[in-house]
Amino acid sequence: MSFLESYAYYVGAFGLILIGLLVILVKRNLIKIIIGLSILDTGVNLFLISVGYLASGTAPIFSREGIDSGSMVDPVPQALVLTAIVIGVAVLALALGLAVRLYQNYGTLDMRKIKELKW
Amino acid sequence: MRIFLSLVVLAVIAVGIGKTLMEIPFGEDTTNVGGYYIQSGRDDTGAANIVTSVVVGYRAFDTLGEVTVLFVAAVGLGAVLAVGSASGRRRDVEPASLVLYTGCRFLFPLILLFGAYIFIHGHLTPGGGFQGGAIVASAFLLVYLGCRGRRIRHGWSKATESLGGLVFVGLGLLGLTAAGHFFLSNYLPKGTVNHLFSAGIIPIIYVAIGFKVGAELAGVIDDLVEESE
């Protein structure tokens, strides 16, 4: 039973990763691409947390006495994801700032029309 | 054609990762490092929240880098939006309705208090500097909704950012001279687990991070709003 449950998490994580990549590859609108990046980030984070999951575990916090340390889930992926979320929001903020400036300069966010540079 | 190609690429990635995942045992306790952290995290760092002891204790260097990433993004956003932009003047906006205004004034201090609670208790309960900082920043978001003329004083937010970062690096460098001679080692007394004043330098660092992240995210919102109105 717990096997199926963990399977659901993986399906969710990879669904998000694939949908995010699809948005980035297919869409031409810059804001849409940035939304794709945010979905991709969420998927990667969900995947990382799923790696450390222990089906019958508890959260890694000694909030009261007598919690069995053997049943705690792995804290390392959680620390990594905390870092990854903050890095994700940093990239998104910068990307949106660039998008705003790009719109001021070109009057469009369609990447097909933004072609100042040749090869 | 483009969509077809993208789908092919995605299929390759999906199959590859799927095959590797079969190798990773799921839901079993196979971790090496994580197990050690759970066993001795409380004694090594004095924090009840093991995630905090990993984030600010064992892997504090990562966190220093993470704080820097946010700093880079805030500074970079400011640089991108500042250079050669059409006048940074704000258009006159319609003032918010009385209900919104009163509600924001009422909620603003409460949200600040909640954010501060979250980052002060980072070593005891879930949460910490980043979550608390984000909550503090959301209080400033509320200010933009409710009191549209108000601005953050840029000097203050910049100074907060700087001081937060300097406290972090300074505490780490003190570790090189204090007992142990290691960067970011926890040289302050660790106290009793589950007490507010415990875990040595961890709460100090988390409070510094909380202020820094709050000021930075509020600054990011401020930069974008200034441009966009």
Add this chain to the structure above:
Amino acid sequence: MIILVSLLVLLMLCAAIAALVFRDLLAAVIASCVVSLLASILFYFLHAPDVAMAEASIGAALVTAIFVIALGRTRRYEE
């Protein structure tokens, strides 16, 4: 438990697909906010309360706010 988790995952993927297909960018942004919120609930079920809090406060709230502010300065509809 398994039914609840599957339901949440299904909802999350639907929201992600919605973010893919909506032509209205504001709607797409809200859909991606829903993805983040549901992911945050999943993090809670995965025994990661710290991450759940971070995802809810940063991923769902602040990112959406930044997106909406940026949309205010650019165009709302995908051409």
Add this chain to the structure above:
Amino acid sequence: MVSPVLLIAVPLGLAFLVPLISLVSRRAAMLVPVVACLFNLVVAITLMPGVLDQPVVEKIGGFPPPFCINLYAGPVGVLFAALIALAGLGIAVYAMAYIRTGPVDRYHLLYLLLLVGATGVVLTGDVFNLFVFFEILCISSYALVAYMGNKSGLEASVKYLIQGAVGSGLLLMGIGLLYGQFGTLNMADIANRMGSVNQVSVFVPLALIISGLGVEAAIFPLNAWLPDAHSSAPSSISAILSGIAIEVGLYAMVRMIFTVFGATSILMFMVFLGALTLLLGELCAFAQSNVKRMLAYSSIGQIGLILFALAMATSYSVAGGLFQLLSHTLSKALLFLAAGYMIYRSGSMEISSLHGMGKRMPLTSLAFTIGAFSLVGLPPFVGFPSKFLIVRAALARQQSIFTILLGFVLLGTLIEGAYFFRVVQAIYFKKGSGETGRSYAPAVALVSMFIFAALIIFVGIYPQPVADAVGSAATELLDRAEYVRSVLQ
């Protein structure tokens, strides 16, 4: 005893100080990167003799590896740190005169953080920590590419950001898969356990990590962003991106392949990829009429050459590759810096607008010529001994496949010579159309160009000390067992 962590912590502390300094005086902020680079250079040179004998493993937080993040200051790390500080110093001095418009304090702050990120990547001994420092490097370069706020800079920056962000997503996924299999993030610990798992199952994380890092290292076919970004950025930023950023990406990739994965099976593939990247980069550079785009494509070609040398994985070839990397950093930085003021003077990036520049800006033209000759590999400049080492290493393998590939590499060098001589000819032997009055770049910028030119000639004439250093660096990169032992002992 000097600790290697100072190389990261002190510049970072100075960077956090910059907003406070700029509250007092905006111009004072531009001295901060210079001070930080001088400090780093001194620390790196002090560390150098020690680490040649015995690498320093700095445990951050004082926990034993693999439970802490450790810095690994071996010959490679310290050599790279010194190179970053040196190139960073020269370009920071140049930027004091070159960057005049916009929020100057933020420019210098971002520039310093870029150098901190690069130093962190080369020193760290932890996979996830590498990812974090890599992000510092990438995000500051996205912002700096768009610094001028013009159309082309913004467009290039957005393209770079999207590709870079997808790349770091893939990298993070690869790191997650590694953690899932080994339960640890320490490079030495992973390398130690690498033998205990099925080799097929580490292939996917390897592929993900290589493609993630390959975006920043500009390996074909992941380098679509590079010509745009390097040609649209301000010249001082092009210099640091070409001279430091892609090299650091390449270092991270090679460290992953050699030390962490010990993946000897894909080395042949990387050799081919390197030769292909080299040929394509040089051919595209040949077709350009825009000086900065030509230099950008030439960087792709050089990265291909370095990858070709490193992936042959003999101690000679790796030493040659590292030497070539060093010579590329110095030469390409000098080229971009000189090109910056020539473009400033002529107002256009077209090669045709540089006609007669030898009379109009004699010193800057001379600097450009020295850089170009060094990059092509003419004696007595630094490019000659490095290319010579690579050729000798490829012949020493005594396999026909390497000899054939070497033929392609030499063909690439010929093409490179052709387009650089075309520019030099345009500078000196073509009549300029417009004004002919003499002018000089500002003294500060000339000093920085002079430093690079002097280094190029000096190392070209006395290559021995550098050759010794890269020799022991090559030994460190190839000796996995020693790396594992010195971290985990």
